[in-house]
Amino acid sequence: MSDPTNRVPPTDIVHVEHYCEHPGCKRWGGFGFDLGRSRTAWFCGEHRDDGERGRRG
């Protein structure tokens, strides 16, 4: 039997803490970039270009 109260909304599963990966920047990383190998880099709006550069193919 499955307990319906144990069900977690998908939005809660994918919601993780991720801040901008630009050195020294502590803003929220709202822009995700798939770098391959299941790795995703996150950058804020100001440093999203970093992600664009890091992404290959």
Ligand SMILES: [Zn+2]
């Ligand atoms: Zn940033």
